[in-house]
Amino acid sequence: MDHKVCGQDATHARIAELKKKFGADLVILGHHYQADEIIRHVDIVGDSLELARRIPDIEARNIVFCGVYFMAESAALLARPGQRVFLPDHGADCAMARMARAADVERVLERLSASGRKVLPLAYVNSSLAVKAVVGRFGGAVCTSSNAKTMLEWAMEQGDAVLFLPDRNLGRNTARVLGIAPEKQVLISASGNDLDRDEVRGAKLLLWPGCCPIHESLMKPDMVDAFHSHFPGCRVLVHPECTPDVVQRCDGAGSTAYLIKEVEKAAAEGREHTLCIGTEFHLVHRLMERYAGKLNIIPLAQASCADMEKVDAQKLLSTLEYLEEGAGTVTVEESLKAPARDAIVRMLERCR
Numbered sequence: 001m002d003h004k005v006c007g008q009d010a011t012h013a014r015i016a017e018l019k020k021k022f023g024a025d026l027v028i029l030g031h032h033y034q035a036d037e038i039i040r041h042v043d044i045v046g047d048s049l050e051l052a053r054r055i056p057d058i059e060a061r062n063i064v065f066c067g068v069y070f071m072a073e074s075a076a077l078l079a080r081p082g083q084r085v086f087l088p089d090h091g092a093d094c095a096m097a098r099m100a101r102a103a104d105v106e107r108v109l110e111r112l113s114a115s116g117r118k119v120l121p122l123a124y125v126n127s128s129l130a131v132k133a134v135v136g137r138f139g140g141a142v143c144t145s146s147n148a149k150t151m152l153e154w155a156m157e158q159g160d161a162v163l164f165l166p167d168r169n170l171g172r173n174t175a176r177v178l179g180i181a182p183e184k185q186v187l188i189s190a191s192g193n194d195l196d197r198d199e200v201r202g203a204k205l206l207l208w209p210g211c212c213p214i215h216e217s218l219m220k221p222d223m224v225d226a227f228h229s230h231f232p233g234c235r236v237l238v239h240p241e242c243t244p245d246v247v248q249r250c251d252g253a254g255s256t257a258y259l260i261k262e263v264e265k266a267a268a269e270g271r272e273h274t275l276c277i278g279t280e281f282h283l284v285h286r287l288m289e290r291y292a293g294k295l296n297i298i299p300l301a302q303a304s305c306a307d308m309e310k311v312d313a314q315k316l317l318s319t320l321e322y323l324e325e326g327a328g329t330v331t332v333e334e335s336l337k338a339p340a341r342d343a344i345v346r347m348l349e350r351c352r
C-alpha cells in the first residue's frame with residue numbers, strides 16, 4: 001500500500017472524527033480557492049464577501065477559517081464575544097494585501113488631506129485590518145469585487161477624488177465601467193513622494209500600486225486571443241483582478257460568485273459547450289469536475305495561489321487537535337476594531 005495515501009486517509013478520518021466530537025461547537029469555513037483536501041471538510045464554502053456575511057449568524061464557539069489572513073481577521077472582527085476564530089496557518093497571507101502597509105496608507109492620506117482636497121479612501125477587502133482601520137478613520141469604506149462599482153460611485157460622490165487600494169487592476173476595471181476617463185486616473189507610489197505632480201492634483205481616481213500576482217502575471221491578453229481563435233463563439237470569463245487589457249478582451253468579468261453563477265447558468269441553459277475561466281485554479285478545477293460531460297470548462301491559466309495552498313489537511317488536523325487549548329486563534333487589536341468596523345459598515349449600509 002502507498003504509505004502517503006494511507007497517511008492522508010488517516011488524516012481525513014481523524015478530521016472527520018474531531019468534527020463529530022466538537023459537533024455544534026465547531027464550524028469550518030473555506031474559501032473557494034482552497035484545495036479539495038480542505039473543501040471536503042468545510043461546512044460553509046464561499047468567496048470572501050459570502051463568508052464574511054455568514055459570520056454574524058454562526059453560533060458555534062469555534063470558527064476555523066480556511067483561507068488567508070485578512071479573511072480570518074475580518075471574521076474575528078465580526079465574531080460574537082466569546083467566539084474564537086482559528087486560521088490553520090498564520091503564514092497564509094495574501095500577496096496583494098501585503099502590498100499596502102497601514103503606515104504607508106496613513107502617510108499618503110495625511111499628505112493628501114494636507115493639500116486641501118477631500119480624497120476618500122476605498123479599500124478592497126483584500127487588505128489588512130490595520131489598513132481597513134486607517135480607511136475607516138479617514139471616512140472611507142471597504143468594497144469587494146462584487147460591489148466595487150456601487151462603492152466607487154458612492155466614494156466619488158463624497159469628495160474631490162478617491163484613493164482606491166490596494167488593487168490597481170480592480171480600480172481601473174471598475175473606473176472603466178463607470179466611464180471615468182483614463183487621464184483622470186493616476187497610479188501613485190506607496191511612498192507618497194509623487195503626490196505633488198500636477199496629474200495627481202487633477203486626478204479623480206488615485207490608484208495604489210498593488211495587484212494580485214496570480215491574476216496579473218499569469219493571465220495575459222494573448223492567452224484570451226488564443227482561446228477565442230481556437231474556440232470561436234465561446235466565452236472567456238475572468239476575475240476583475242486581471243489587468244484591464246485582459247478584461248477588455250473577455251466576454252465577462254466579475255467576482256468569484258459571478259463566475260460560478262455564469263457557469264451554473266450555462267450548464268442549466270445548455271446554451272454553450274465551452275467556457276474559459278480566468279481565476280484561481282483550484283476553483284476552476286472543481287467546476288471542471290462538477291460539470292464534466294455537460295460543459296467543457298478550460299482554465300485560462302494553471303494559476304494557483306501559494307498562500308491559499310499553505311492551509312492543508314495536516315494543518316487543519318493540528319488546529320482541530322489543539323482547538324481546546326486555543327492555539328492558532330486570530331485576534332484583533334482593540335484600537336483597530338471601531339474604525340475597521342466603520343469602514344465595513346459603510347459598505348454594508350450602501351449595499352444593503
Ligand code: SF4
Pocket residue numbers: 033068093094095096097126212213214215280305306307308
Ligand atoms: S489569489 Fe491573489 S488576491 Fe487572492 S489570496 Fe491569493 S494573492 Fe491574494
